[in-house]
Amino acid sequence: MAPGILEAFGLPAECKIEPLTSGLINNTWKITAGNDRFVLQRINHQVFKRPFDIAANIRMVDDHLKEHAPQYLFVSPIRTRDHREIYYNEADGHFRLFPFVKGSQTINVVSTPEQAYEAAFHFGKFTRLLSDFDATKLYVAIPDFHNLTLRFRQFEDALLNGNANRIAESKLLINTIKSQSHIVNEFDKIKKDADVRLRVTHHDTKISNVLFDTNGKGICVIDLDTIMPGYFISDVGDMLRTYLSPANEEVKDFTEIDVREDFFRAIVQGYISTMGTALSATEKKLIIYSGQFLIYMQAMRFLTDYINNDVYYGARYPEQNLVRAGNQLQLLKKLNDKAETLHKIVLDETKHS
Ligand code: GN1
Ligand code: MG
Numbered sequence: 001m002a003p004g005i006l007e008a009f010g011l012p013a014e015c016k017i018e019p020l021t022s023g024l025i026n027n028t029w030k031i032t033a034g035n036d037r038f039v040l041q042r043i044n045h046q047v048f049k050r051p052f053d054i055a056a057n058i059r060m061v062d063d064h065l066k067e068h069a070p071q072y073l074f075v076s077p078i079r080t081r082d083h084r085e086i087y088y089n090e091a092d093g094h095f096r097l098f099p100f101v102k103g104s105q106t107i108n109v110v111s112t113p114e115q116a117y118e119a120a121f122h123f124g125k126f127t128r129l130l131s132d133f134d135a136t137k138l139y140v141a142i143p144d145f146h147n148l149t150l151r152f153r154q155f156e157d158a159l160l161n162g163n164a165n166r167i168a169e170s171k172l173l174i175n176t177i178k179s180q181s182h183i184v185n186e187f188d189k190i191k192k193d194a195d196v197r198l199r200v201t202h203h204d205t206k207i208s209n210v211l212f213d214t215n216g217k218g219i220c221v222i223d224l225d226t227i228m229p230g231y232f233i234s235d236v237g238d239m240l241r242t243y244l245s246p247a248n249e250e251v252k253d254f255t256e257i258d259v260r261e262d263f264f265r266a267i268v269q270g271y272i273s274t275m276g277t278a279l280s281a282t283e284k285k286l287i288i289y290s291g292q293f294l295i296y297m298q299a300m301r302f303l304t305d306y307i308n309n310d311v312y313y314g315a316r317y318p319e320q321n322l323v324r325a326g327n328q329l330q331l332l333k334k335l336n337d338k339a340e341t342l343h344k345i346v347l348d349e350t351k352h353s
Contacts, residue, residue, distance in 0.1 A: 276353025
């Protein structure tokens with residue numbers, strides 16, 4: 001890391017710097033300066049075209065929470081010595097520094113339903129605490145990020161203009177995606193439905209974005225770059241996508257992919273415990289759909305990227321994005337196969353809310 005960055009935040013040059021490598025998009029480091037610990041992040045400027053909008057979003061949310069929920073732990077960035085939320089230089093890019101929350105840890109794999117419950121509780125609580133904040137005041141950090149209609153168009157566009165060899169190789173997966181375009185039609189209806197509200201949603205609810213204490217209780221949510229106006233299906237959907245299966249999106253042996261019913265119940269319970277009275281009846285009926293929506297979209301994004309020569313996600317081996325897409329379509333199949341059982345769980349868990 002270039003010198004000057006730590007200094008800009010008032011940190012000594014002799015800090016210990018360790019990379020934290022879980023995300024695909026931003027670069028993150030753990031910084032230790034004596035007894036103090038921090039998290040430093042470089043914002044991926046290709047993906048987040050307007051880093052200062054993100055900083056403004058975090059500030060707006062922070063101000064609202066400080067006023068209306070002062071007990072809530074919200075991890076906001078530490079400013080530079082000249083009071084900026086982001087340090088920028090042309091050669092190195094945009095950096096932010098966060099305090100490291102004492103006694104907190106992150107996990108990368110959901111191994112118990114309790115962890116799924118805790119995460120769902122905290123993502124729900126976050127949206128709930130901001131329910132009287134006008135979500136449309138937020139900047140749209142990534143335009144059309146979870147706009148499935150547009151993602152489908154980008155997929156179709158890749159089929160017209162992408163790498164012809166890769167298209168031929170992806171035939172089966174392409175057809176699987178095309179055959180389920182009713183998921184896109186449903187989304188088009190949701191966008192017009194007044195009973196599905198635009199809310200402050202997180203848009204990246206994977207488990208490593210929740211801080212846990214040493215007793216396994218959730219503390220708060222982190223990684224607030226994709227906070228935007230959105231639908232709850234984005235947050236619940238990405239939890240279903242990333243917590244239900246014991247095998248994650250990188251797994252090549254698709255027989256390991258499964259939908260764990262007890263984890264499904266835990267996600268619904270956790271989310272409903274904080275959001276149950278806020279969600280409309282129409283929204284509650286969309287819980288299973290939210291999983292279909294997000295898994296389908298992610299499969300499409302991986303396949304689109306494969307066809308476009310991995311320009312977005314990159315690849316550590318040539319077929320990685322093709323494998324990821326196939327993996328996600330298998331997960332979608334498992335979810336669809338279990339829809340009836342899951343539906344009963346939803347009814348059971350929402351009947352008193
Ligand atoms: C990206 O960088 P990371 O892992 O937090 C992506 C998500 C995808 C995820 C798939 C800004 O998230 O939407 O679900 O990869 N974030 C962006 O692993 O594109
Ligand atoms: Mg992220």
